[in-house]
Amino acid sequence: MERTLSIIKPDGVGRCLIGEVIKRLESSNIKIIAMKMLKMTKKQAQGFYTVHKERPFFDSLTDFMSSGPVVVMVLEAENVISKYRDLMGATNYKEAEKGTIRRNFATDIEKNVVHGSDSQESASFEINYFFNSFEIV
Numbered sequence: 001m002e003r004t005l006s007i008i009k010p011d012g013v014g015r016c017l018i019g020e021v022i023k024r025l026e027s028s029n030i031k032i033i034a035m036k037m038l039k040m041t042k043k044q045a046q047g048f049y050t051v052h053k054e055r056p057f058f059d060s061l062t063d064f065m066s067s068g069p070v071v072v073m074v075l076e077a078e079n080v081i082s083k084y085r086d087l088m089g090a091t092n093y094k095e096a097e098k099g100t101i102r103r104n105f106a107t108d109i110e111k112n113v114v115h116g117s118d119s120q121e122s123a124s125f126e127i128n129y130f131f132n133s134f135e136i137v
């Protein structure tokens with residue numbers, strides 16, 4: 001069993017896509033083992049995306065991620081890191097496979113509805129960023 005961190009980003013929450021994303025997770029046999037809604041400060045968004053701090057999109061991305069509420073979840077399944085990234089689709093929704101969350105709902109390379117960890121190392125950092133052990137059930 002593997003774990004990953006999922007975020008429904010401010011555009012996804014604002015556009016009432018929480019249920020849509022959760023429905024896709026549950027119908028793919030991905031188990032939600034922790035979940036909460038919160039609004040990040042700019043500093044918290046910068047800390048979360050620290051791997052991207054030298055990227056040209058960092059400032060805009062962290063403004064966006066702190067612009068409204070997000071839903072953060074810990075997901076569990078076999079190979080869930082790649083399984084969930086397959087459900088999300090490519091970062092750029094224009095290149096994402098048909099039927100993926102981003103292809104279906106993203107409006108912009110930045111406003112792409114969902115986040116998912118990209119490796120076991122980042123999953124562990126990202127899960128611990130938002131959840132303590134008592135919140136993972």
Ligand code: UDP
Binds near residue numbers: 110112118
């Ligand atoms: N992003 C952006 N412009 C880019 C690349 C990425 O605004 O050229 C944003 C987008 O919201 C993306 C996030 O930064 O989801 C993190 O980028 P990453 O390359 O890690 O993509 P992801 O892992 O989310 O697919």
Ligand code: MG
Binds near residue numbers: 116117118
């Ligand atoms: Mg990433």
